[in-house]
Amino acid sequence: MKIKVGVIFGGESVEHEVSIISAIQAMNKMDLEKYEVVPIYITKDREWYTGEILKDIETYSDFDLIKKYCANVVLYYKNGSYVLQKKNGLFKSVVKDIDIAFPVVHGTNVEDGVLQGYLQTIGIPFVGSNVYASVVGQDKAFMKDVWKSADIPMTKYVWFYDVDYKEDKDAVLKMVSKLKYPVIVKPACTGSSVGISVCDKEDKLFESIDEAIQYDSKIVVEEVVKNLKEVNIAVMGNYERQKVSEIEEVLSANKFLTFDDKYIGGGKGKVKGAKSSKTVSSKGMASTNRKLPAELDPKVRSKVEDIAVRAFKALGSSGNSRIDFLIDDKTNEVYINEINSIPGSLAFYLWDAKDINFTSLLDEMIQIGIKDYKKRVSKTHSFESNILQGFAANAGTKGMKGKLK
Ligand SMILES: Nc1ncnc2c1ncn2[C@@H]1O[C@H](COP(=O)(O)OP(=O)(O)O)[C@@H](O)[C@H]1O
Ligand SMILES: [Mg+2]
Structure with missing residues (x-):
């Protein structure tokens, strides 16, 4: 069957x-x-x-x-x-x-x-990450806070709510002054570079925040990585076992990777989604301009692999996630940027480059999903208790019936 x-x-x-x-x-x-x-x-x-x-x-x-x-x-x-x-x-x-x-x-x-x-x-x-890993994997503030506690290297950051900003802009300015400019301002939960902007100096900060605030009530501000090289890697597995894909370097024509860089890229056919005005390449994330495999110093490569696995485990992720990194190409300093719990095109091209074709990738993902399910149902989610019985008895003797009349 x-x-x-x-x-x-x-x-x-x-x-x-x-x-x-x-x-x-x-x-x-x-x-x-x-x-x-x-x-x-x-x-x-x-x-x-x-x-x-x-x-x-x-x-x-x-x-x-x-x-x-x-x-x-x-x-x-x-x-x-x-x-x-x-x-x-x-x-x-x-x-x-x-x-x-x-x-x-x-x-x-x-x-x-x-x-x-x-x-x-x-x-x-x-298939894929459970509720908790998915939530944390979407919210850049939660994600960073969890990774910080797991000693995962990141750029310095702060986050705050829109209400805090509206009530006291100077307090936010002070908070951000702990970071070195230029900084990058992001809505915590959007994705696809929506609402993100780079801010070179303090007097432009409010402009960037006003932009980001349109998309989310939580705003993250972080230091910009210089001499930027962006690389991505996929991790497949669950909290028990993980393996890593090939690493790609993503290339952008802009200051940072935009929606268009990611999806409009070089794809031939186009799709116009239902009720949408954006026209997206029919290749999706597979149309991004990239170098695959990325050219990396072996030490940097193994650092990326190691951090990716630790980050995946720290969130308790499952399935096949793509983890994105920012590297300072001069100092070889590696910073984690974010996880995409369900990456565009399921990052099949990263596995393909490691001789795991798309069909096998999907097969493995489904098998991991089945294992996760078995594990989940094997845990006890209820225990015998007579609380309700007690409640019913009390309700009877102490006049609950009477109250309901
Ligand atoms: N700290 C940073 N330093 C330099 N560039 C950054 C930094 N953070 C993000 N970027 C750039 O902005 C892009 C989008 O940011 P990202 O955090 O990945 O948001 P999204 O979830 O929208 O993809 C990245 O792909 C990168 O090009
Ligand atoms: Mg990104």
């Missing part, structure tokens, strides 16, 4: 279109001898759809196609199965049942633990 894999993608995120591309790339590479692929697309309006045409990128140029040929469904637990059931129609029939969910989502409301929380609530096995 084939394992039915529900590939979940889209969602209410600025990286919605990128997720469509990553998911289509993955769906087309899954081992069909072992797995049956069930596409599950979440629109920006939070409607869930399933249907075969969702495997085809052309579908997304016309939203009416989805409405017409796909079923609008909910995913829930019913009689021992995880089912996709029609939301509308006379019979509200079950369209499909699935064995494991495979989130291929990017950004807020999905990659950040929100979707994982839903999946764990209904109890379905799923």
Whole structure:
């Protein structure tokens, strides 16, 4: 019997279109001898759809196609199965049942633990990081605080809330004065370089913060790494075992890697996502300009590998995450930048360069998801208690009934 894999993608995120591309790339590479692929697309309006045409990128140029040929469904637990059931129609029939969910989502409301929380609530096995690792992996302030306590090297940073800034700008200015300019100002939770700007001097700081504040209530400010070389590496596994991919160097035409550098790159075909104005290369993250493998001093290479594994473990990540680094090319100082719990294009190209093809990568990710699930259900999540009995008895004798009358 084939394992039915529900590939979940889209969602209410600025990286919605990128997720469509990553998911289509993955769906087309899954081992069909072992797995049956069930596409599950979440629109920006939070409607869930399933249907075969969702495997085809052309579908997304016309939203009416989805409405017409796909079923609008909910995913829930019913009689021992995880089912996709029609939301509308006379019979509200079950369209499909699935064995494991495979989130291929990017950004807020999905990659950040929100979707994982839903999946764990209904109890379905799923691929990738659990709720906690996903939450911390999306929030640059949480991420840095956790890594700091694990002695992971980072640039100096501070973070604060929008309310603190609005109430006392001078206090924020003072806080940031502990850092050396230039600094880079980021909304804590966006991704894809949205809302990020470099600030060369103190009198421009408020401008940068005002920009970032539009996207998040939490703002991170950190020192800029000079002579910047950006390298990325993927880590696959879970808290028990990890392995690392090849390292890439990403190249940017701008001061820092922008949305366009990442996704508009050199890809030929374009996709216009449902209800979106951004046109994204159909190659997704695979279209970034890169040097693969990165040219690195062997010492720097092993430092990157070592820090990546430690960072992955510190968060308790699972599946296949990409960890991004900032290197000062003159001093060879290595700083971690961030983790992408579910990287664009699932960073397949980084594994491909290590002779693990996309199909094997997906296979390994699913197998890790199954192991995580088994581990999770093997732990005790309840214990016998007579609290409720006691409560009922009290309610009886102490007049709860009377109160309810
Ligand atoms: N401390 C830093 N020093 C220099 N450049 C940085 C620094 N932090 C980020 N950048 C640049 O900004 C880009 C986006 O920042 P990043 O933290 O990766 O946010 P996102 O989650 O949006 O990808 C990076 O790819 C890098 O080019
Ligand atoms: Mg980044």
